[in-house]
Every structure is written in structure tokens, then in C-alpha cells.
Amino acid sequence: MKDVDAAAGAFSTAAEEEVVRLTGLSVSLGGAPVLSDVGLTLRRGRVTALLGPSGCGKTTLLRVVAGLLEPEAGIVHLRGRLVADPRRGVFVPPEARGLAMVFQDYALWPHMTVAANVGFPLEMQGVPARRRAARVDEALARVGLSKLAARRPGDLSGGQQQRVAIARAIVTEPELVLFDEPLSNLDRELREIMVEEIASHVADLGLSALYVTHDQTEAFSLADEVAVMRQGRIEQLAPPEDLLAAPASPHVAEFLRLGAVLPVVRGPDGWHLPGGAVIAPASAVDAASRVLLRARAVRVVPPDGGRVEGRVLRGLFRGDGYSATVELAGGHRVQIVTATRLAPGSRVGLDIPPEALHWF
Numbered sequence: 001m002k003d004v005d006a007a008a009g010a011f012s013t014a015a016e017e018e019v020v021r022l023t024g025l026s027v028s029l030g031g032a033p034v035l036s037d038v039g040l041t042l043r044r045g046r047v048t049a050l051l052g053p054s055g056c057g058k059t060t061l062l063r064v065v066a067g068l069l070e071p072e073a074g075i076v077h078l079r080g081r082l083v084a085d086p087r088r089g090v091f092v093p094p095e096a097r098g099l100a101m102v103f104q105d106y107a108l109w110p111h112m113t114v115a116a117n118v119g120f121p122l123e124m125q126g127v128p129a130r131r132r133a134a135r136v137d138e139a140l141a142r143v144g145l146s147k148l149a150a151r152r153p154g155d156l157s158g159g160q161q162q163r164v165a166i167a168r169a170i171v172t173e174p175e176l177v178l179f180d181e182p183l184s185n186l187d188r189e190l191r192e193i194m195v196e197e198i199a200s201h202v203a204d205l206g207l208s209a210l211y212v213t214h215d216q217t218e219a220f221s222l223a224d225e226v227a228v229m230r231q232g233r234i235e236q237l238a239p240p241e242d243l244l245a246a247p248a249s250p251h252v253a254e255f256l257r258l259g260a261v262l263p264v265v266r267g268p269d270g271w272h273l274p275g276g277a278v279i280a281p282a283s284a285v286d287a288a289s290r291v292l293l294r295a296r297a298v299r300v301v302p303p304d305g306g307r308v309e310g311r312v313l314r315g316l317f318r319g320d321g322y323s324a325t326v327e328l329a330g331g332h333r334v335q336i337v338t339a340t341r342l343a344p345g346s347r348v349g350l351d352i353p354p355e356a357l358h359w360f
């Protein structure tokens with residue numbers, strides 16, 4: 001009997017641990033597919049970033065999780081509870097899903113004070129006024145806005161308005177917070193500060209979050225796992241370090257700007273780039289059609305006729321170093337990180353160590 005109890009306990013813990021489970025989600029809008037067979041699991045206390053270019057379906061995916069949009073196919077579980085399944089006619093509305101959202105445009109009520117904005121979700125839950133006030137104070141203190149409680153959103157800066165929206169999202173102590181590009185309207189310096197703030201709220205409050213962004217730095221600094229999206233699909237879901245070490249496709253490598261992805265062919269003397277240069281022995285990999293040349297791992301050396309060579313098109317100062325765009329013999333261009341600014345037109349050799357290569 002003991003074993004059975006232990007197994008049941010383990011099962012329920014695993015289900016509780018999953019704050020979000022999406023299975024086979026598909027959505028079409030205006031007759032065009034926007035999400036195709038999307039699956040994802042978010043565990044308690046974790047942050048998953050949805051990262052991808054504009055139009056790839058990030059907001060649509062959040063709307064399905066929030067209950068603002070019903071999927072055509074697929075299943076949504078929140079904390080082990082089925083909240084959407086069109087085949088069984090299940091659809092739980094947003095207000096019954098126990099989550100909060102933070103939007104790019106803040107979505108505050110302009111006619112209400114900061115305190116009233118933050119207290120509104122509690123009012124909706126029927127929390128009595130006195131208890132509400134204490135929790136609003138606490139949430140405003142957490143985001144550093146206690147002194148602005150009586151102001152209206154229009155009298156605040158963009159960063160302050162977004163802090164109000166964050167306070168409103170955490171005041172109900174939700175299990176799950178959905179962020180939709182919350183920092184995209186802010187300038188870079190403020191974005192960096194607010195990423196740190198959001199990270200500390202997540203850690204202190206043990207929040208679980210889906211965080212939509214098109215900004216790789218934001219995704220990588222906040223998320224335990226990153227879902228790289230493209231054209232309505234998740235191309236890869238992995239911790240940031242793993243994405244960098246092993247991008248699953250040329251698209252992921254290119255979107256993350258890891259370097260140049262070039263076609264390769266195998267000849268008797270090894271793997272060739274277009275134009276003929278050999279970059280690896282024939283035994284380096286069983287099969288491949290393309291290779292990533294990692295910008296950071298390729299070294300510039302004097303040309304000696306025996307290795308990959310190219311012509312510098314541009315040398316750029318990057319703040320923390322230099323980079324150059326080099327055109328190879330086959331006409332393909334690669335970005336490399338360099339120690340000095342390379343002069344346009346100069347010929348260079350490229351030393352490509354095995355760790356600079358990732359095969360597709």
C-alpha cells in the first residue's frame with residue numbers, strides 16, 4: 001500500500017508543479033495559421049521567455065493562455081486544471097484562471113489613482129477595503145512607488161507607469177504572470193534597470209511567468225528557459241546556455257546572431273565552404289548541409305594561401321571590442337569579433353577552430 005500512496009503523491013506533486021501545460025495548440029486568425037502545434041510546459045517558480053520576431057505569434061500564444069482567445073485545437077492546463085479544450089467544449093474565462101498580465105502599453109485606468117489602479121483586482125475579488133489598503137501599500141512599496149499612491153497614471157513617467165502595472169499584477173499573489181513586451185516602450189537604460197527589478201520580484205515572490213519579448217538580452221537575463229518562436233511554431237525550447245551551445249536550426253542560430261550559417265559540402269579532402277576552402281576533416285561530422293561559423297570563436301590571422309581567406313568589407317567599434325564583416329571567396333559574408341579595427345579592403349586569413357563550428 002505504501003508504494004501506491006507514494007506513487008500517487010509523486011503524481012499529484014508533478015501535476016501541481018506544472019503551472020502551465022500547453023499541448024498541440026493551433027490558432028488561425030483571418031483565415032491564416034498563427035500558431036501551429038505549439039507545446040510548452042512551465043514549472044512553478046520558473047520563467048519561460050517567448051522570444052521571436054514581430055508577428056511570429058507571441059502575443060497570440062499569451063492570449064490563449066490568458067483565456068482571451070480560444071484555440072481551434074489543442075489543450076491548455078493551468079496548475080493541472082483543464083482550462084481550454086475545444087474538442088470537449090471546455091473554456092474557462094480569463095477571470096477564473098488565477099493569472100495576471102502586464103502589457104507593453106501599461107493598460108492603466110487614467111481616471112483612477114495609482115492606489116486605486118493597484119487595488120482594483122482585489123476589489124474585483126471582493127477583498128474588504130481595509131485589507132485592500134494594506135496589500136496595495138505592500139505592492140507599491142515593493143515597486144518603490146509608495147510616495148506616488150495618490151497620483152494619476154498620466155502624471156508618471158513610462159517606467160513608473162510600468163511599475164504600477166507590475167504592482168497591480170502581483171497584488172493578488174497570482175500563480176502565474178504573463179508579460180507581453182513590458183519594457184519595449186522604455187529606453188535602454190531603464191530597460192536594464194527594470195529587467196533587474198522584474199527578476200527580483202520573480203525571485204522574492206516565487207512567481208511563475210511567461211515573458212514575451214523580441215529582445216534576446218531581456219529573454220536571456222530573465223528566463224530559465226527560452227522558447228524561440230518562428231512563424232507560429234516553437235523552433236527550440238531550452239535554457240539560454242543550451243541555445244547558444246546547440247542551436248536546433250539555422251533559423252535559431254541566425255535569430256540569436258551567433259554567426260554566419262553557410263552551406264557546406266564534403267569532398268575527399270574534407271568539408272568545404274562555397275568557394276572551396278576546407279574547414280574541417282571529412283570525419284568531423286557524418287552528415288550536414290550547413291554550418292554555423294561562430295563569430296566569437298573565429299580568429300583573424302595573416303593570409304597564407306592555405307586556409308580560409310576573405311576581404312574585409314567593414315570594421316566596426318562595438319563598445320566592448322571590434323567586429324568585422326568579411327566576404328569569403330564564395331561571396332558569403334561572415335561577422336567576426338576582432339581585437340582591433342580592421343581596414344576595409346584588407347585581406348585576412350581566418351583560423352576556424354573546431355569549437356567555432358556547429359553543424360546542421
Ligand SMILES: Nc1ncnc2c1ncn2[C@@H]1O[C@H](COP(=O)(O)OP(=O)(O)O)[C@@H](O)[C@H]1O
Nearest residue numbers: 029030034052053054055056057058059060061
Ligand atoms: N485579430 C487578428 N486578425 C488577423 N490576424 C491577426 C490578428 N491578430 C494577430 N494577427 C496576425 O497573427 C500573427 C501573429 O501576431 P502576434 O501574435 O501579435 O505576433 P507577435 O506578438 O509575435 O508580434 C501576425 O501575422 C498578425 O498579423
Ligand SMILES: [Mg+2]
Nearest residue numbers: 058059060180
Ligand atoms: Mg506581440
